Amino acid sequence: MTTAPGDEAGSPDPLHAPPTPETGPVHLAHTWEEARKAAFEGATPIPPGRVPLGQALGRVLVEDIAALHDMPHYASSAMDGWAVNGSGPWIVSEPGQRLAPHQASPIVTGGLIPPGAKAVLRSESAVLGTDEDGLPLLQTGGTARPGEPRNGQHIRKAGEEAVEGDVLVKAGVTLNPAHLAVAALAGHDDLLVRGKPVVKLLLTGSEVVAHGLPAPGQVRDTFGPQLASVVDMLGGIYAGQERIGDSYPEWLAGLEDLPPEVPDPAALPADVVITTGGTGVSHTDHLRRAVAELGGRLVIDGIAMRPGHPAVLAELPDGRFVLGLPGNPLAAMMALSTVGAPLLAALGHGTMPPIQHVPCGTTIEPEPGRTRLMPFRLLYGMASPAKHTGPGMMRGLASADGVMVVPPHGVQLGEPVAAFALPWGPPLPVPEPAGAKPKTRAGAKGATRTAGKGAAKPAGPVDWSALLG
Ligand SMILES: Nc1nc2c(c(=O)[nH]1)N[C@H]1C(S)=C(S)[C@@H](COP(=O)(O)OP(=O)(O)OC[C@H]3O[C@@H](n4cnc5c(N)ncnc54)[C@H](O)[C@@H]3O)O[C@H]1N2
Numbered sequence: 001m002t003t004a005p006g007d008e009a010g011s012p013d014p015l016h017a018p019p020t021p022e023t024g025p026v027h028l029a030h031t032w033e034e035a036r037k038a039a040f041e042g043a044t045p046i047p048p049g050r051v052p053l054g055q056a057l058g059r060v061l062v063e064d065i066a067a068l069h070d071m072p073h074y075a076s077s078a079m080d081g082w083a084v085n086g087s088g089p090w091i092v093s094e095p096g097q098r099l100a101p102h103q104a105s106p107i108v109t110g111g112l113i114p115p116g117a118k119a120v121l122r123s124e125s126a127v128l129g130t131d132e133d134g135l136p137l138l139q140t141g142g143t144a145r146p147g148e149p150r151n152g153q154h155i156r157k158a159g160e161e162a163v164e165g166d167v168l169v170k171a172g173v174t175l176n177p178a179h180l181a182v183a184a185l186a187g188h189d190d191l192l193v194r195g196k197p198v199v200k201l202l203l204t205g206s207e208v209v210a211h212g213l214p215a216p217g218q219v220r221d222t223f224g225p226q227l228a229s230v231v232d233m234l235g236g237i238y239a240g241q242e243r244i245g246d247s248y249p250e251w252l253a254g255l256e257d258l259p260p261e262v263p264d265p266a267a268l269p270a271d272v273v274i275t276t277g278g279t280g281v282s283h284t285d286h287l288r289r290a291v292a293e294l295g296g297r298l299v300i301d302g303i304a305m306r307p308g309h310p311a312v313l314a315e316l317p318d319g320r321f322v323l324g325l326p327g328n329p330l331a332a333m334m335a336l337s338t339v340g341a342p343l344l345a346a347l348g349h350g351t352m353p354p355i356q357h358v359p360c361g362t363t364i365e366p367e368p369g370r371t372r373l374m375p376f377r378l379l380y381g382m383a384s385p386a387k388h389t390g391p392g393m394m395r396g397l398a399s400a401d402g403v404m405v406v407p408p409h410g411v412q413l414g415e416p417v418a419a420f421a422l423p424w425g426p427p428l429p430v431p432e433p434a435g436a437k438p439k440t441r442a443g444a445k446g447a448t449r450t451a452g453k454g455a456a457k458p459a460g461p462v463d464w465s466a467l468l469g
């Protein structure tokens, strides 16, 4: 928690103040664009690794899945009934033994076909009686059709699905549940998949409570409920969270990644640790000091943007990245979009998250020296800044269609402004090239009819909800 006076309303502070001749230039190492680039270029794609089948869903396969044995690997019965050799009647012998001609033995579905067996007679097509010596004798009967059982009937032959070495799934696919089942049938316990960053969360702040209504001085945690899913949407593997207070030893231990007292073989080592809070300059903000004590280096130390300017990206000597998000909820999500999204994309073999342009629905005044990230709602195809977007708020982002990247020199009404989609939201609309004709399908159900030259009525009812903020 930052105990120095906050900057909720944009009051002067050492980092936000514009440069003056007295103070000299404010040093925020990176512009918004530079920070994205530094995060993307500072990370190398994680090499492929083997993961157990239970953790392979959604991963990209790097090595073909080939059958490690014939599938099925033994001949088995497809029915409950009798394994038989030759035509009936059959003398009944012990299960599993070699069958001589005119011998049969009981078998269940999936059971190993005994040597000598030529077919399986379903139990409902068989009648078990006795011969004149009182010994068990099997005959066809019941529902048996003429000629039943034919040679090979109801026997699943070994190798009828695949023979050893057959390629079942080609490298490059994104693994679905059926692929995992095939891999199991083929005898695999794990698969070689493309690297993907494992992310752990370190949520800090002794004032943060995870349940119920917080007392004055406490805040309800906004990160626990959302960050795991956002990490997943950004291409990471969420691997758990730890909550700590504001003391330096807790920070140090939280970042140290000491092996647990009881080792957990299923635990994944983190590639990225995302911390929340503690990026400020008060006596309770320990991120930079802990990184320094662990021998880490700062890749990004502050970004000329708002909100989210104190964001930090560091790399520890063991190769883990530490992404320090500011404690203010909206600031944290903007820092995550700016630094976390490119970082996770690069580690996971992805491309730089795209930036598009949307027409700005209002004029936004210049604010020299920093980029502003403004959640917006689309209103008649124009980006209109959402309300309730203070650094500590989430209401505006919760109703937003995307985030505008407003350059320091501002934007004019109608001018295209850079923007990005939200990880959980639909893609931003692609603007139609100037002069493009509206698409119509002649005779299509519900197609808009043009009334006169080029005039088109809106296709559906007008959505006024964006006006409500
Ligand atoms: N003297 C200065 N003070 C501050 C500056 C500055 O430049 N000079 N920058 C302000 C800005 S901007 C931000 S952003 C914050 C960064 O603060 P920290 O990263 O150190 O975070 P904390 O101080 O721990 O918390 C800030 C704020 O966020 C609340 N918080 C923390 N965790 C959670 C959570 N899990 N869920 C909801 N809210 C959380 C915390 O209670 C504080 O209100 O520094 C400013 N100050």
Ligand code: MOO
Residues within 6 Å of the ligand: 007, 305, 306, 307, 308, 309, 310, 326, 328, 331, 391, 392
């Ligand atoms: O407002 Mo701070 O800019 O929350 O990052």
